[in-house]
Structure formats: structure tokens, C-alpha cells
């Protein structure tokens with residue numbers, strides 16, 4: 001009787017060689033223009049590295065979790081970041097809403113973007129908290 005276990009083992013071994021070294025396929029399905037959050041990813045808040053909290057004037061910079069309030073009038077193509085709050089002052093709901101204006105409350109981290117000699121503070125990984 002021949003010992004077939006050796007042969008089987010070698011077959012299994014070659015099957016385990018999965019192509020791990022191959023690059024991941026490019027994921028393009030994340031880009032979805034309807035996603036409101038997409039509009040705020042990388043949104044520019046202000047020039048420079050520091051953003052003051054609107055309530056307590058605490059200095060916020062890259063890496064800080066913040067809450068932002070954005071608005072867009074019906075004749076404007078994009079939202080404007082109206083105010084940025086530190087985590088302690090973050091509002092939990094939208095107030096002072098107005099007719100003809102869309103308001104968005106979102107959570108995000110602060111990031112820093114650079115181009116040549118200038119840099120500015122941006123929103124990173126925004127999450128919509130409320131809209132009105």
C-alpha cells in the first residue's frame with residue numbers, strides 16, 4: 001500500500017499559497033455624490049493651524065475632535081462652515097435655523113492640509129449629526 005499522505009500534504013501546501021502580495025483593487029464605490037458627508041470631507045475651515053471654538057475660544061488644531069455647523073442658502077452650490085466648536089461645547093441639536101437655508105451639524109476631526117508655503121485647517125471624517 002502506497003503512503004498517499006505525503007502527496008496530499010504537498011498538494012495542500014501549494015493550495016495555501018494565496019496571492020497575498022497582490023495590490024488591493026481600487027475602491028471607487030465609496031464616492032457617492034449624494035452623501036452629504038462627502039461634501040465636508042476635507043472642507044476648508046480657515047487658513048492657518050488654529051481654529052477657535054466659537055463658544056469658549058479654546059484653540060483647536062489638527063487631531064482635535066470638533067463639532068461643526070455648516071449652512072447653505074438655496075442659491076449657493078456648497079455649504080459654508082459657519083462655526084466650529086470644541087468637544088465640550090458641541091451643540092447636540094440645530095438651533096437658529098432659517099427659511100431658505102439648509103443647516104447641518106456634524107462631528108469631525110480637524111486635519112491640516114498643505115500646499116506649498118500655505119496650510120489650512122480642514123474637516124476630516126465628518127459625520128452628520130443633524131440637518132435642518
Ligand SMILES: [Zn+2]
Pocket residue numbers: 053054055056057058085086087088089
Ligand atoms: Zn469650546
